[in-house]
Structures are given as structure tokens and as C-alpha cells.
Amino acid sequence: MNNNCWNQIGVQGDHSCSELKTYIHCRNCPVYSTAGRHLLERETDADYVSEWTQVLAQEKVAVTRQFTAAGTLSVAIFRLGKEWLALPAQLFKEVTPPCPIRTLPHRSNNTLLGLVNIRGEIQLCVSLANLLGLETASAALAQNLNHVIYKRMVVVEKEENRWVFAVDEIYGVHRVGPEDLTHVPATVAKASQTYTKHLIKWPDRNVNYLDEELIFYTLTKKNL
Numbered sequence: 001m002n003n004n005c006w007n008q009i010g011v012q013g014d015h016s017c018s019e020l021k022t023y024i025h026c027r028n029c030p031v032y033s034t035a036g037r038h039l040l041e042r043e044t045d046a047d048y049v050s051e052w053t054q055v056l057a058q059e060k061v062a063v064t065r066q067f068t069a070a071g072t073l074s075v076a077i078f079r080l081g082k083e084w085l086a087l088p089a090q091l092f093k094e095v096t097p098p099c100p101i102r103t104l105p106h107r108s109n110n111t112l113l114g115l116v117n118i119r120g121e122i123q124l125c126v127s128l129a130n131l132l133g134l135e136t137a138s139a140a141l142a143q144n145l146n147h148v149i150y151k152r153m154v155v156v157e158k159e160e161n162r163w164v165f166a167v168d169e170i171y172g173v174h175r176v177g178p179e180d181l182t183h184v185p186a187t188v189a190k191a192s193q194t195y196t197k198h199l200i201k202w203p204d205r206n207v208n209y210l211d212e213e214l215i216f217y218t219l220t221k222k223n224l
Contacts, residue, residue: 004035004122005017005026005031006026006029006031006032007117007120010026010029010032011025011026012026012117019031026102027102027103027105028105032102033104033105035122036104036105036107036114036115037104037107072175072176072177073088073175073176073177074088074089074090074173074174074175075087075088075089075173075174075175075176075200075209076088076089076091076092076154076170076171076172076173076174077170077171077172077173077174077200077202077207078154078167078168078169078170078171079167079168079169079170079171080128080129080132080134080167080168081129081134081135081168082134082135083132083134083208084171084202084205084206084207084208085132085207085208085209085210086174086200086207086208086209086210087156087209087210087212087215088212089173091156091157091158091212092154092155092156093155093156093157093162094118094119094154094155095152095153095154095155095170096118096152096153096154096155097150097152097153098151098152098153098166099116099117099118099153100116100117101113101114101115101116101125102114102115102116110127110130111126111127111130111131111219111222112124112125112126112222113125113126113127116153116164118153118155118164123155123162123163123164124162124163124164125153125163125164125165125166126163126164126165126219127165127166128165128167128215131195131215131218131219132195149168149169150169150170151166151167151168151169152166152167152169152170153165153166153167154166154167154170158212158213158216159216161216161220163216163219174202176200180200180201181198181199181200181201181209182198182199182201182206183198183199184196184197184198184199194214195208195210195211195214195215195218196208196209196210196211197209197210197211
């Protein structure tokens with residue numbers, strides 16, 4: 001049986017699977033659960049573990065080393081709730097319209113939401129907002145914005161470690177220089193600040209420039 005039979009003969013296919021009479025929906029079927037479990041419980045490559053051990057043992061590389069020869073850093077800016085955030089632009093592999101999230105039995109949680117189908121490929125979907133401890137944007141905030149809002153899902157990848165998460169709005173790619181970065185105030189104790197390396201001075205607000213290494217490490221540690 002094809003390990004993505006739900007796309008062929010299941011609820012996203014032609015509904016010809018005889019097991020649908022028993023399980024009603026593919027997400028209740030052991031085949032679907034086993035496919036998700038194999039994805040989550042795949043063995044970690046020894047070289048990958050060794051590389052991360054070295055990375056975490058070393059001091060963080062100065063942010064200035066990330067700048068190009070032109071003296072600027074390319075970041076993708078997006079909004080979650082009321083917060084504007086940024087990550088290195090090279091992490092972003094794809095931006096898509098919102099798509100259904102299929103929960104994983106006994107594995108989905110506050111951060112790991114489930115699986116999504118991105119162009120026929122099953123990917124792990126997480127809530128970056130929940131990881132950062134961000135509040136949900138209110139309807140009043142949406143009404144006060146003077147432009148049309150398009151929610152999106154983004155696919156990010158670092159060293160073959162790929163995650164999908166939803167954003168309330170995406171601004172796009174923006175270039176910043178060293179003079180645009182400021183340190184995070186020590187008095188700020190919000191959970192999101194744990195994952196923030198710097199603040200980016202944007203026209204009328206500050207943007208949290210997130211620590212991508214810490215985010216990817218935390219997602220992997222919590223969900224695999």
C-alpha cells in the first residue's frame with residue numbers, strides 16, 4: 001500500500017478505500033497514524049547530532065558575519081498576532097495560501113499542530129505563535145489596518161530540517177544594515193524575547209529579529 005494512500009483512495013482521493021467504512025476519515029486510520037509516526041520518529045543522523053553538538057558548544061557567531069559584502073542582511077518580515085517578526089530570508093523556501101492541517105493522533109500539541117500537504121508533499125506544521133507565547137490578534141486590530149490582509153503558510157528549512165507555520169501577514173524581503181539593529185531591552189520578559197536576537201528599526205515600529213538556530217533546535221527537541 002502506498003504510504004500516502006489517503007491522497008489516492010482516501011478522503012483526498014477517490015474515496016474507494018474499503019477502510020473508510022470503519023474509520024470514517026483517514027486521520028483515524030492506523031495507516032495514516034503510522035505514516036505520521038515514521039516521519040516523527042525517524043532516526044537522527046550521527047553527523048547531524050555531532051554538528052549540533054559543536055554548534056551549541058561554540059559561542060554564537062556575531063551577527064555582523066551574516067551580512068553580505070554589500071553590508072546588508074536580507075530578512076523576511078511577517079506578522080503573528082500583534083507582533084512583527086523577521087527571520088533570515090534564505091530560510092524561506094515557499095509561501096502558500098492556508099491549507100488544511102491534519103492532526104496526528106496522540107502527537108499533536110500546542111506547538112506541533114499536525115501535517116499539511118504542500119504540493120503533494122507531507123510536511124510537519126507547527127504554531128510559531130504558540131512557541132513564542134504570542135497573543136492572538138483581535139478583530140479590532142485587523143479592522144485598524146489600512147490594507148488587505150492575506151494569511152499565508154510559509155515553509156522554512158535549515159540544514160534539511162523543514163517546518164511549516166501559518167502567519168497572519170507577510171511583508172516580504174527587506175534589507176537591513178548594522179545601524180538598523182538594536183539590542184533587546186533586558187527588562188523585557190515576554191516569552192518571544194527568549195528567541196529574539198535583535199530588534200530591527202522599521203519605519204514606524206520595531207521588528208523582532210528571531211534566533212533561527214534556537215527556534216529550529218527547540219522545534220526539533222520538542223517534536224521529534
